Amino acid sequence: MVVLPRFLYIFQSIPICIPQLYFKKLDSIISSFIWAGKVPRISKKHLFKDKMNGGLSLPNFKLYYLAAHLNIFSFWRGCIPGIDLTEQPSWLLIEHLSCQRSCLPALLNSPTKIKNTVYKKNPIIQNSLKVWNQFLLLTRAPKMYLDTPICDNHAFFLDSVLAVKSYTKVAISTYYKVLLGVSSPSSHLFRVQWQEELGIEITEERWQDCIKNIYNSSINARHVLIQFRVVHRLHLSPSKMNKIYSNVSYLCAKCLNDPGTLSHVFLQCQKLQVFWDSI
Structure with a gap:
């Protein structure tokens, strides 16, 4: 995608x-571009999910923005007082020296709101901490205190997130995947709806195979998009159209006998049996 690198350059170069x-x-x-100005048929969060989880890998610019800042925070995490910072980037040394009566890692792990006087000499630090608070709200990370236990503590999720090597080329992509995994919704509802219509039980393992087969079924992008629509029930069946517009018949347009649900239109209609028997 040509647009994404341009945004990433801005996110990393302008720390606001x-x-x-x-x-x-x-x-x-x-x-508006994807749906041609019409009402979206599915939440954009499902489009943001990566392809292996049944999404379209549509870039989430908000998460990329947070990922770019997490890369900065990983530098902060290693900026412990007393260590040699001569080999670190010059901007890190400037931010470290402008932090009064505290240090950068302490600002990240503070459980309470810090007064501006601690870092008032550098507005970049203040803006970065605002972004850090957005990250904490997104991940719902618990606050840390002095008496917080070290062993068997779920709060150290943040340590595992910031443990990525910040100087690697894939650092931002790794942070993005972590954030995407936290914010991605489940596709369990679609599975339940297919179970109710087909009258069968779809195990979790079988459903995951259906999700993965969206992109494994064909190399044709149009065919893949059709599979995505089918699995996520995006087609407007007669029964769904009847719920939106009462003057539209809920019966199948082919046989005119049974309700036009997705399972009937795709599989169970008598008019289609000749086609399915020939496969």
Whole structure:
């Protein structure tokens, strides 16, 4: 994607706290393009998911923005007082020296709101901490205190996140995958709806195979998109159209006898039996 590297360059080069309204407007523009100005048929969070989890890998610019800052915070994490910072980037040394009566790792792990006087000499630190708070809200990370136990503590999820080597080329991509895994919704509802219509039990293992086969079934992008629509029940069946518009018949347009559910239109209609028997 040509647009994403341009955004990443801005996210990494300009350390400011971008308002949430900006990303909402950006998502609105992208959604309007994808759905041709019509009402979306599925949540954009399902489109953001990676292909192995049944999504379309649509870039989530908000998460990429957070991932770019997490790469900065991983530098902060290693900026412990007393260590030699001569081999570290110059910007890290500037931010370290401008942090009064505290240190950068302490700012990240502070369970309470810090007064601006601690870091007032550097507005970049203040903006970065605002982004850090957005990350904490997204992951719902618990606060840390002095008497917090070290062993068997779920709160150390943050340590595993920031343990990625910040100087590697794949650091931002790794952070993005972590954030995407936290915010991605489950596709369990689609599985339940297919079970109810087909009258069979779809095990979790079988459902995961269906998700993976969206992209394994064909190398043709159009065929893959059709599979995505089928699994996520995006087609407007007669029964669904009847719920939206009462004047539209809920019966199958082929046989005109049974309700036009997705399972009937795709599989169970008598008019299609000749086709399925020939396969």
